[in-house]
Amino acid sequence: MDIKFRCQCPITSALDILGDKWILVIIKQMLIEDKKTFKDFTESDEAIATNILASKLKCLEELGIITKTQLPDNKKTNLYLLTEKGLALTPIIVELSIWSDENVRELNSIMRDSPEIAIMKSDKNTFIKMIQENYKAKIGLAIKNDNK
Amino acid sequence: MDIKFRCQCPITSALDILGDKWILVIIKQMLIEDKKTFKDFTESDEAIATNILASKLKCLEELGIITKTQLPDNKKTNLYLLTEKGLALTPIIVELSIWSDENVRELNSIMRDSPEIAIMKSDKNTFIKMIQENYKAKIGLAIKNDNK
């Protein structure tokens, strides 16, 4: 499962990792939809097939973008959590959000609006930090309490 | 060549358009590597196959992200240029650049550094505007002078 890089360009190299239909969707689900178990992901709106999910999670783990951990009192359920490298993708997710709001809505009639879009645009940096701090707080809880 | 949107999520909808191996690479080549003809693209480092290139250009045109125009004094060579919708992808390209510099370099030993990365990080917004203004100036020239 080794990544092949097409050339020396940093942007193209980023897309060698992120440039597919699912990787950034999975990151988004973890970051802002609170998904962290295999089952969480299978139940999302995007309806990813389980074989694709398994292979993408493995790939993300190998790249150091997520970690897979077991909880002490549950040997079945694995927790998939973003690393710092994964959290660092937040600005990209936010920019995708903004571009989509302004340029994709006209093409997708059923697209919902994000209520935070105005805040997001007016103060991008604090919004990014907010999402990241929020995520860190949540995974702290998840590990301590073993909650769903 | 109609796009199918997976769900109502704005981010996922953006990735229904941008989430593949080539779309953002082509945008990057136009935006910062000055590529604008079919031949320009085929000669790039990434070495895209011509059938993929043709289909992606068509798709981008249909989505209103690029335009295809002929020059008055050259009936053979088409010019592919970014629309405002395409130019609005600049922040995403810049964020990919930054994430790559910090997180992909360790995985791709042959990756080159961008000399502008420091400027990019220190003043993101002006850098984005600079790229966009630069592009607009260039296409103005290209249309007036019909230069290579």
Add this chain to the structure above:
DNA sequence: TACTTTTGCTTGCGAAACAAAAGTAATAAT
């Protein structure tokens, strides 16, 4: 004017990625 090259594609075919459904093995709940 004829010829050669360039440009912008299309076609055909094999390989890889993606997708739907079913199956499995380990664990947890009843």
Add this chain to the structure above:
DNA sequence: ATTATTACTTTTGTTTCGCAAGCAAAAGTA
């Protein structure tokens, strides 16, 4: 002990990708 849940794997397609070749129109050259 039985059933359900979770996290996968396997199987069987389908779609996308990628290479090589081919081709037609326009442009350049003799």
